[in-house]
Amino acid sequence: MELALVIGVIVVALVFDYTNGFHDAANAIATSVSTRALTPRAALLMAAAMNFLGAHLGTKVAQTVGSGIIDAPDGTHGLVIVGAGLVGAITWNMITWYFGLPSSSSHALIGGLVGAALASASVVHWDGVVEKVVIPMIVSPLMGFVLAGAVMIAILWIFRRANPGRAARGFRYAQTFSAAAMALGHGLQDAQKTMGVIFLALVVGGYASPGDPIPQWVILAAAAAISLGTYAGGWRIMRTLGRRIIALTPPQGFAAETAASAILYIAAMGFGAPISTTHTITSAIMGVGATKRLSAVRWGVAGNIVTAWVLTIPAAAAVAAVTYLILHGILE
Template sequence: MELALVIGVIVIALIFDYTNGFHDAANAIATSVSTRALTPRTALIMAAVMNFIGAHLGTSVAQTVGKGIIAPPDGQQGLLIVGGALIGAILWNLITWYFGLPSSSSHALIGGLVGSALAAGAGVSWSGVVEKVVIPMILSPVIGFTLGALIMIAILWIFRRSNPHRTGKGFRYAQTVSAAAMALGHGLQDAQKTMGVIFLALVVGGYVAPTDPIPEWVITIAAAAISLGTYAGGWRIMRTLGRRIIHLNAPAGFAAEMAAASVLYGAAMGFGAPISTTHTITTAIMGVGATRRLSAVRWGVAGNIVTAWVLTIPAAAVVAALSYGLLHLIFRV
């Protein structure tokens, strides 16, 4: 029974990873597609490949998710807690995807872990939640907005006397690089979250020790699942990020992508913090747009997105708690 539960949790984790990929595909490529720097299909292939590579660049975020958020008991109850968390995160991903809202898959997973653990009476590392989730959740959008604005201002100043048509063409080529960097950062951040959950399931199932490194097979299957999901695409959210917040040109798209990618790398490599790629790219786009004029940003759409951000952790926590309760009844653990 316990081995079957471990396998079941791993399968659910990979389903979450897949939904994360198609839910967040827009994060990496929406700006490049909207500026016509890349065709949608080319952008998706490139993003999928870079996601796979990015997932192999480190495991610090996975360690945070696997060890620093909750402390479930060993055995079947611990596996049900992890399974309930994943189901809550998947359902919230699907709801926000359906409505085209770029909410955070990362925070859906964190909310799911906390909600499921609380429902089971398991331990939650509140200091880890505050230090590794809440503080980065607040800081990363602010830094993304500010850095996006600063890079855009620098571009406007450096190319102030250049030919607009030639400059735009050059930045469309440059966006291939910036979109690839964004996709690499997405793999580095989001694939690691699934690795962390699978590792957590293996720990509570007794198949690895908490001090063991994350197995290579876990890294590979998590990377493959998010890459396949990314290739499937998230067209609803792509329209929101690429067109509805602000109309982007190639220099603006490049600035937003480079700002967001920088924040993703810094958080993962420097702090092991599981930040939201969605929050980061969205606020970077807003920062870039604000340099044109504040009214250029459609703040009503931005407000709807912020509402989804605020709701994500508690909503996923509630769904995960209910999911854990259902699993508890089914398996009578």
């Protein structure tokens, strides 16, 4: 029974990873596609490959998700908690995808795990949630906005005498590299979150110890699932990020991607913090738009996005709590 549950939770975790990929594909490529630096299909293929590579660059974020958020009890009860958390995250991903809102898959997962743990009266590491989730959730968008604005101002000053058409062509080529860096950072951040959940299921099921390294097969499975999801694409959200917030130019797209990818690397490799790639790139796009003029940013659209950000953790937690109660009644 427990082996079947472990396998079931792993499958659900990989489904979440796949939805993360197509939900967040826009994070890496929307700006490059909207500025026509890359064709949609070429951008998706590049993003999928870089997501796969990025998943192999570290496990600090996976360790945070696997052991720093909740303590699930061993056995069937713990597996039900983890499974319910994943269902909550997947449900919120699908709702926001349907409405084209770039919400955070990362925060949906954290919210799902916390909601299921609270419903089951399990331990939630609130210090870890605050330190590794809440504070980075506030800081990373602010840093994305400010850093992207600073990069854009530097570009405007450095290329102030350049021929506009020639500069735009040059930045279209440069966006190939900045989009690749963004996709690499997305794989580094988001694939690790699924690794952490699978590892948590293995520990709860008795197939791993908390101090063990993340198994290689877990890394490969998570990397493959998020890459396949990325290649499937998330066109609804891509339109929101690439066009509806601001009409991006190639220099603006390059500045936003460069700033956002730098923040993703620092958070993952320096602090093991599971920050949202969605929040980071969205705020970076707003930052580059604001350097032109504040009215260049469609703040109404931005307001809808921020509302989805605020709702993500509690909404995913609520779905996960209800799912736990249903599964608990059926399986235990």
